[in-house]
Amino acid sequence: MDAATPPxxxxxxxxxxxxxxxxxxxxxAFVRTVLSGHSGLGLVAAALIYIVCLxxxxxxxANELKLWEEPAAPPQTTASPQAVQAFAEAITKxxxxxxxxxMGLPSPDMPRLYAFVxxxxxxxxxxxxxxxxxxxxxxxxxxxxxxxxxxxxxxxLIVVGLVGAALTGLIVSGFLAHPKIFRxxxxxxxxxxxxxxxxxxxxxxxVWGAPFHLVVAWTGAYIGLATLLLFAVAGxxxxxxxxxxxAPIYGEVPKADPTPAAFPDLVKxxxxxxxxxxxKPTLISLTALGTKGQMVEVNAGxxxxxxxxxxxxxxxxxxxxxxxxxxxxxxxxQVFASSYPLHxxxxxxxxxxxxxxxxxxxxCVVTSSGVTIWLTxxxxxxxxxxxxxxxxxxxxxxxxxxxxxxxxxxxxxxxPPVWTFWAPLAVLIAAAVAVKDARFWIVSLxxxxxxxxxxxxxxxxxKFGGMAFSGVALGVNLTLLALAAVIAPWRKPLARAAA
Amino acid sequence: xSSTLQIALAVTATLAVAVGVWLLWLAWKRNPKPRGxxxxxxxxxxxxAAALLAPWAGGDRGxxxxxxxxxxxxxxxxxxxxxxxxxxxxxxxxxxxxxGGADPATGPAxxxxxxxxxxxxxxxxxxxxxxxxxxxxxxxxxxxPADKLVTAAFGAPLVLAGGMVWACADRKLLRTTIGLVALxxxxxxxxxxxxx
Numbered sequence: 001m002d003a004a005t006p007p008x009x010x011x012x013x014x015x016x017x018x019x020x021x022x023x024x025x026x027x028x029a030f031v032r033t034v035l036s037g038h039s040g041l042g043l044v045a046a047a048l049i050y051i052v053c054l055x056x057x058x059x060x061x062a063n064e065l066k067l068w069e070e071p072a073a074p075p076q077t078t079a080s081p082q083a084v085q086a087f088a089e090a091i092t093k094x095x096x097x098x099x100x101x102x103m104g105l106p107s108p109d110m111p112r113l114y115a116f117v118x119x120x121x122x123x124x125x126x127x128x129x130x131x132x133x134x135x136x137x138x139x140x141x142x143x144x145x146x147x148x149x150x151x152x153x154x155x156x157l158i159v160v161g162l163v164g165a166a167l168t169g170l171i172v173s174g175f176l177a178h179p180k181i182f183r184x185x186x187x188x189x190x191x192x193x194x195x196x197x198x199x200x201x202x203x204x205x206x207v208w209g210a211p212f213h214l215v216v217a218w219t220g221a222y223i224g225l226a227t228l229l230l231f232a233v234a235g236x237x238x239x240x241x242x243x244x245x246x247a248p249i250y251g252e253v254p255k256a257d258p259t260p261a262a263f264p265d266l267v268k269x270x271x272x273x274x275x276x277x278x279x280k281p282t283l284i285s286l287t288a289l290g291t292k293g294q295m296v297e298v299n300a301g302x303x304x305x306x307x308x309x310x311x312x313x314x315x316x317x318x319x320x321x322x323x324x325x326x327x328x329x330x331x332x333x334q335v336f337a338s339s340y341p342l343h344x345x346x347x348x349x350x351x352x353x354x355x356x357x358x359x360x361x362x363x364c365v366v367t368s369s370g371v372t373i374w375l376t377x378x379x380x381x382x383x384x385x386x387x388x389x390x391x392x393x394x395x396x397x398x399x400x401x402x403x404x405x406x407x408x409x410x411x412x413x414x415x416p417p418v419w420t421f422w423a424p425l426a427v428l429i430a431a432a433v434a435v436k437d438a439r440f441w442i443v444s445l446x447x448x449x450x451x452x453x454x455x456x457x458x459x460x461x462x463k464f465g466g467m468a469f470s471g472v473a474l475g476v477n478l479t480l481l482a483l484a485a486v487i488a489p490w491r492k493p494l495a496r497a498a499a
Numbered sequence: 500x501s502s503t504l505q506i507a508l509a510v511t512a513t514l515a516v517a518v519g520v521w522l523l524w525l526a527w528k529r530n531p532k533p534r535g536x537x538x539x540x541x542x543x544x545x546x547x548a549a550a551l552l553a554p555w556a557g558g559d560r561g562x563x564x565x566x567x568x569x570x571x572x573x574x575x576x577x578x579x580x581x582x583x584x585x586x587x588x589x590x591x592x593x594x595x596x597x598x599g600g601a602d603p604a605t606g607p608a609x610x611x612x613x614x615x616x617x618x619x620x621x622x623x624x625x626x627x628x629x630x631x632x633x634x635x636x637x638x639x640x641x642x643x644p645a646d647k648l649v650t651a652a653f654g655a656p657l658v659l660a661g662g663m664v665w666a667c668a669d670r671k672l673l674r675t676t677i678g679l680v681a682l683x684x685x686x687x688x689x690x691x692x693x694x695x
Contacts, residue, residue, distance in 0.1 A: 032604035037668025040606045041621070044667070161656070162622070165629070169660030173668075177601070185573070186528040188581035200581075208573040211566045221656035228626075229633040229655055233648070236634055236690055248645040304557030332646035335653070338559060348556070348564055355567040358574075 026179040035177040038170060042370050045166040047395050048149070050367045052163050054399055055146035056216070057360025060345045060353050061476075062139050063109040068460065068476040069411075070134040071467040073123040076106045079113040081267040084284070086128025088266055091115045092289045094130065103284040107301075108349065138410045141417040142403075150418055154227055161224020167217035170370075174206055181207050195376040202369040205362045212359045213366070219343040249336050251311060251324050257293035261316065264289070264296045268318025278302055282309060302327060306347050307337035368396045387433045390441055394432035397445030398425050400487070404452035411459045446489045453484035505555040512551035512561075513568060519544030520572040528580060545569055607670045616672050620679065625662025628679045631686035632658040638693040658682070 042049075058065075079087075084103065091101055095117045102116040113124040114134065125131040148156025175181060185207050190197045206213070230242050238244040243253045266284070273281050279300040287295040294316070299309035311324040326337035341347040345356030375389050402425045406417035432441045457480040461468040468477055522541035526534035548568070552561035608614035633655030640647040662679055669675045 028601060029604070031601045033668050034664070035601055035603035036606040037664040037666075039603045040608060040617070040667035041663055044618070044621070162626070162659070165656045165659040166663055168656060169664040172660065173664045183527055186524050186577055186580060188577045190581055190583050191585045192582070204577050208570050208577070212570060218653070218656060221660070222652050225629070225633075225656055225659070226652050228630060229637075229652060232630045232634050233637045233651065237638065245648065248643065249648060304560060306557070306559040306563060330643045330646055332643060332649035334559075336645065336649050342563065347560055352564065352567065355571060359567075359570060 026176075031177055031179060034173050038173040038177050039374055041166055041173070042170055042367075043374060045163060045170075046367055046371045046392075048159075048163045049167055049170075050364060050395060051149070051399055052146060052160060052220075053360060053363045053367060054403065055142055056220075057357050057364060058403070059139075059142050059146045060356045060360060062143060064353075064472050064476055065139045065142070066110070066134070066136040067472040069136040069138055071464050071471075071473045072132075073112055073114075073134040074125050074131050075111045075471075076113050076124075076126060077111050079106050079124070079128075080126075081270040083113060083124060083126060083128035084270060085266040087113060087115065087124040087130070088284075088286060088289070089263060090124075090128065090130050091117060091122060092263070092286075096290075099288060101286045101289065103286065105281055105283065107282060109353075138407050138417055141406065141410075141421070145421070150422070157224050158228050159224075161221050161226075161228070164217050164219075164221030164224050168214065168221055171206070171210065171214050171217055175210070178203060195373055195380060198369045198373045198376060202366055202373060205366050205369075209359050209362045209366070212356070213363055215342050216360075216363075219339045222339060223343065249324075249326075249333055251297065251313065251322075254287060254293050254295045256288060257291060258288075259292040260290060261292045261294060264294060264314065264316045265318040266296070269296055269298060269314045272312075272314070272318065272320050273298075273300060278304070279310065306341055307334060308340050308346070309337070364396075368392075386437070389438040390432040390436070391429050393438045393441040394429040394445070395425075397442055397449060398428035398432070401445050401449040401452055402428070404449055404456055408452055408456040408459055411456065411463055443489050446487050450484040450488040453480045453487070457481055457484075500554050508551045509555040512548040512565060515544045515548035515551060516565060516568045516572050519548065520569060520576055523573075524576045524580070604668075605670065606667060607672055607675075608667075609670075613672065617666055620666035620672065620675050621663045624676070624679045624683075625659050625666060628662050628683045628686070629655045629659035631683045631690070635686035635689040638690055 084105070088101070088103060091103075092098070095101070098117045104110060104112070104114045104116075106113055112134070113128070115122050115124075119135070119140065120133060121135045123131050123134045144150055144156075147160060149159055150156065151159060181203055184203065186204070188200045188204050190200070192200075230245055234240050234242045234245045247253075264286075269284075270281060273279050279302065281298050282301045283299040285295075285297040285299070287293075287297075296314040296316075298312050298314065300312065301309050305327060307326050310327040312320050313322040313324075315321050324333075326333050328334070345353050371392050375385060375392065378385050379389075399421075402421045405424060406415075406420040409415040409420045410417045428441075428445070432438075457477045460473070460477060464473070467473055519541045522537045522544065526537035526541060545565070549562045549565040552565050555561070556564050606617075608617045633651040636654045637647050637651035640650040642650075665678070666675050
């Protein structure tokens with residue numbers, strides 16, 4: 001994707017030149033070569049990058065969307081240790097074969113006591129009784145789209161890791177290919193030739209979003225490729241024992257011993273955190289409960305740290321036996337534990353999430369405009385790639401539309417969202433390549449996206465009645481309406497000059 | 500430190516971000532004069548802002564939050580000063596920007612066989628180099644086991660990213676092939692010769 005700034009049309013007033021830079025001049029041949037790699041890699045990976053970024057920008061709000069999708073579950077701002085104990089026992093009794101149960105404690109963005117059992121999520125009432133299931137299938141679909149692209153999990157994770165690596169390469173090569181990108185860091189000429197406006201959009205969002213974009217791309221590549229790397233490292237160093245390799249950062253996996261044993265005392269476990277204001281228990285991992293091989297681990301968030309948590313292990317009597325050291329035991333553990341909040345934007349509450357959502361949307365725009373610049377360059381040189389232009393329009397706006405459609409159809413008719421996302425997207429791309437022009441598809445799909453977003457909001461309101469108009473659900477519904485209004489093509493496009 | 504003082508420092512940090520971005524805007528937007536002082540002051544204020552946020556937000560977390568603030572502030576400046584409508588006559592304020600730009604060199608994928616070779620180099624061959632480099636980093640990085648593992652996990656994707664860009668940029672496919680295969684071989688040798 002070539003984002004080099006093209007000259008403005010001949011009719012435009014010449015711009016005052018700046019003084020020469022103090023930095024050494026980068027050889028033009030190097031710039032052209034790197035730009036070639038940037039363009040080539042961008043074109044090959046753009047569609048997957050776009051879908052991963054789009055789903056990522058939305059999944060930042062996973063907790064808010066879960067509350068919106070399942071607003072009927074009982075809210076709790078705090079949970080008593082007795083309720084936690086009762087809930088753990090109830091879950092274990094209901095699902096005796098569940099190997100590991102993760103229990104989430106109420107937090108500001110997820111005010112529920114809940115438990116993951118496999119892919120099911122159960123919520124508790126104030127007494128710790130199982131109040132029902134709140135698995136939020138659309139958010140689950142969205143998370144799997146972002147993390148696995150709905151491929152089999154290990155393969156999907158690696159493919160998304162490759163996408164992250166490609167994005168990392170594009171960001172670094174983008175800076176190498178544009179040595180004057182900082183000097184032009186504020187120049188934004190939307191009203192101008194199409195290639196100029198797209199280049200300015202691409203470069204401005206790239207330069208100021210760069211720290212965020214690089215962090216999410218790099219950590220995404222790391223998360224995705226870690227599986228592949230762990231297989232290789234384990235094969236070389238521990239005869240294939242992956243658990244042994246990961247023990248320094250994930251903790252040790254207990255040896256299975258199915259001999260029955262007393263249920264762990266979670267009331268005493270949680271009491272250990274009393275009087276420690278810098279440690280807030282957020283998640284309890286319960287492994288093989290009720291057996292001698294059982295293990296209780298508690299993740300405790302540290303409000304002023306970037307790390308997701310420090311992890312403590314407790315024995316059956318609720319005595320703390322081990323601290324993993326994610327907060328202070330060497331740089332490696334701290335970097336590891338910081339990478340997830342940095343990737344998912346979970347380190348600063350709603351304001352940080354909103355910034356992540358906007359910067360994620362910016363990354364979608366950067367991806368889209370990068371391909372558009374390449375397509376416009378071809379068109380300006382008399383070699384338009386019309387089918388590719390239409391296909392790209394269908395990918396960009398078709399995936400946005402299909403995402404909204406999948407939510408609407410799941411809420412209304414419980415149609416599996418995997419099908420209502422990928423099937424319409426494939427049909428739209430095929431149809432776009434076959435008929436009409438790119439402008440038609442952009443306008444039509446923007447209208448369709450806008451309608452689908454408004455319909456999603458309306459369906460949720462009809463389905464849940466008053467619950468749709470309070471708290472987080474109201475915020476999500478208003479956001480959907482605002483997005484529907486912003487995406488609708490209200491304005492006539494500017495009459496742009498050719499490049 | 501009292502919470503009031505921490506909040507006051509956080510507010511000051513936010514202002515420092517705004518002023519820092521404004522100085523950079525002055526330096527880069529439409530200023531043909533010497534601008535080194537403005538640029539240095541702008542960056543310095545952004546660094547100071549990260550430090551001022553630390554008491555309220557924490558050290559590492561403060562840096563992350565201040566970086567987000569910079570992005571937001573810059574976006575606001577760009578949106579305010581951008582040219583959103585077509586300029587008319589003398590009313591159009593000039594926007595200083597580099598005129599012209601480089602055209603990309605011809606890439607390696609000029610024919611179908613070369614395109615296939617490029618994809619093979621960018622994906623499986625670069626991935627092999629990435630894994631080999633990752634394992635070499637995991638066994639040779641000094642320090643605790645967690646440090647070794649995390650260095651490998653963060654270093655390997657950079658090798659893959661570099662391999663992908665190189666494969667898509669260099670017209671000389673043989674050179675790319677030799678480079679990536681040589682890197683893989685050297686890393687494999689380093690793994691074989693690892694300390695036991």
